[in-house]
Amino acid sequence: MTRTIRIGSGGIGAGDRVEPGVTLANSGFVDYMGYDCLAERTLALAQVRKVADPSAGYDERLPKILQLMAGFIGSGGRIAGNFGAANVDAAGSVTADQLRSLGLGGTRIGLIHGDDVLDAVKAADCELPERGCRISDVSDRLISAHAYIGAGPVAACFDDGAQFVIGGRIADPSVWVGAICHALGWPLDDWDRVATATLVGHLLEGGIGRRPGADVSLPLGYPLATVTEDGAVEISKLPGTGGPLNVPMAKLSLAHEIHDPTRYLTPDVVADVAGVWFEQRGDDRVRVHGATGSAPTDTYRVLVGLDLGWKVVGEVSFGGPGCVERARRQADEMRKLLANYADVVDETRYDIHGVDALFEDAYQGGYPADCRLRVASRVLTRDAADEIADVYWRLYGQGGGGVTRMIDRNIGVTPALLPRNAVDIEHEVISA
Amino acid sequence: MKLWEVADFSCGDKADVANLSAFPKDEAHWEAFKRELTADKVKAKFGSLVKGTVTRYEYTASKGLNFVCTGALDGGVSISLRVDPHGKSYGDLFGDIDIDI
Incomplete structure (x- = not known):
């Protein structure tokens, strides 16, 4: 039988509303949920909170998300997200406590470490091209440095039985890439497959219905993707939720915050999405075609x-x-x-x-x-x-x-x- | 004609870089888009807002253009003193570009 993953978007940025993701998770339409919880500034601000209070610095919505997702988790649903922000350990401990209090003791939690690279950027005295200087020129001003890390550890946590995976600065699409590659058995060096998964993550983390001129009705639905082992992708959303999911909207989601579409750089792959095209397959259902990939660059982007x-x-x-x-x-x-x-x-x-x-x-x-x-x-x-x-x-x-x-x-x-x-x-x- | 009348368009930000994308609502306008909507035109429209360069990229299959503008956000969302530090409103100015279809 062809393996298939049904995966939803639970959040597409710092402080996003929780409800659309909960509705999606509880709908029975998805087995996995991904969350992107971080905007560019979020980690630096989280680091400031952590310095003031060593038990802080993670996504403060976490206890609420766990509570609302208890049914999904209890029925075997799996979740990955960069909930940890600047403090993955504290997020893990809060998650464990909350899961036990929800009667879900024993749930396996994956924790991902290593994205905090402050010492490494100091040692390498990295260039800061937008500021026209090096790390050593601003050493008295340094708060944080976090590398955008990839899908590998997310997939590894799921491979090791985790149901709830918490990372820090996992790159936005990589949250979904890890889940997809785990569920479909896609090797993380099959670049075309990883590029396809990256495109799915990119479309999911961009949400829908948030573009100028969109005829958006409420409640806004968050998108879900159905991906099969052979690489077929369909993006859709729950019946009865707002936000049109059509080809024009998909095109704008595709272009969202990508620079050179022939070289969409992520920690997992260099994806070529310039040839991506969409096909309307029914109300709020869009087929996605045409992503290819090659090996990632030998550097991590750091903020x-x-x-x-x-x-x-x-x-x-x-x-x-x-x-x-x-x-x-x-x-x-x-x-x-x-x-x-x-x-x-x-x-x-x-x-x-x-x-x-x-x-x-x-x-x-x-x-x-x-x-x-x-x-x-x-x-x-x-x-x-x-x-x-x-x-x-x-x-x-x-x-x-x-x-x-x-x-x-x-x-x-x-x-x-x-x-x-x-x-x-x-x-x-x-x-x- | 204004771009907003004939395109689906959007904008985004990464650090001090803004990107603006436009897809013709009617794919028959694709050739005209490529001819009319040049990087120079976008650069001229944004004037002093964009201190760096504007580079154009194509979505060949989905028929769209993407403009990457460096030095576009007064240092980026966290540093900028502007009212809209993300440049989320840049789409409004982009959509005001004249295009001859």
């Missing part, structure tokens, strides 16, 4: 988290005739004031936005009835942030109102490349 100080943002509104001109005069005023702080301010930008926030329907003078000046500065220290926020009180100057001021940490992430042989990935399977 390096940097403490770049603070952002200070202030706003003020002006209304009625001449509001835009007064906002511009206020911006000029702020430029003059902030010129005195050039030694602590890296950069300031000025924007004016707004339409009808002040007067409801009382003003009949046409658009804009008001506008809002936004001033945003980047500074290096908290003291400087406080000082600049004080200057922002002067936003009250040209008769404007509703001044707000906000100070935020400026945690940046920037890419780097690290040789594969500098990264040791390990997995283990524990019992809840």
Whole structure:
């Protein structure tokens, strides 16, 4: 009999809503669920939480997801995700505790380690091309470095009997690739198969119905894929959920955040998706064809988290005739004031936005009835942030109102490349 | 004609790189898309927003164009001072490009 996997998308980014995935898991239409829980900044922020509290730094939705997925897990469903963020061990321990309290003691949990490569990027003194410097130039600002790791350890955890697999910075599509290759017995060096699985993961992690102009009805459904051993792929979604799943939508999902389509680089493969094409096979069912692959590059992409100080943002509104001109005069005023702080301010930008926030329907003078000046500065220290926020009180100057001021940490992430042989990935399977 | 009238289009971000993709709603427009929608045109449309380069790639079978813009996000989502640091709204400006079909 031809082996088949039915796998769903449970989440497509940091802090995503849990409900669509739960609905999908509990539908009986899928055997596996994949979760991508991380956006680019998520790991650096998680690392900051972990430094403040060694038991934190994982995806805080985890206990809730486990609770809502208890039925799926109890009936043998399998789940993989990068829930661990910066703290896979803490995520594993929370997962074990929660599974036991749900009466699912004994469930096997896979844990994946090795994506934290802070020491390795320091040792290699990696180049940071977007910042035009090397690691050693920003050593006092380093927060984190995480390599995008591949599907191998995910598949290995499932091979070793895990039902719930937790990693840190597993690359978005690799979460699904690991499950698919495990379930279908696809070797991880069969590049065309791995490219096909990567395309499936890519389409699932992009979700559906989130594109401009989409005629989206609610509740939005998350997609699922049916993949057979011979490489046939169909993407679909649950009946009765919203978000059209058609060829135009699939094309946009295909192109989502891929750069050169002949070289879609993941830790698992260099996938060529330029020749991918789709075929509508019924309502909300699309067949997927045409991915090919070759061996991955010999480097891992790494995101390096940097403490770049603070952002200070202030706003003020002006209304009625001449509001835009007064906002511009206020911006000029702020430029003059902030010129005195050039030694602590890296950069300031000025924007004016707004339409009808002040007067409801009382003003009949046409658009804009008001506008809002936004001033945003980047500074290096908290003291400087406080000082600049004080200057922002002067936003009250040209008769404007509703001044707000906000100070935020400026945690940046920037890419780097690290040789594969500098990264040791390990997995283990524990019992809840 | 505006691009939004004749294309399905989208945008995304990776670090300081934005990508913009467009697929003709009617595949008969594919040749016109390739002729009209050049990297230079996209670069000109985005003006000072894109400080780096714009490179065009093709989805040959699905008939679509992808534009990769470097230095496009004021340093990237985490660093940018812009109102929309992801550049999620870039699709709106992209869709405003004039295209002669």
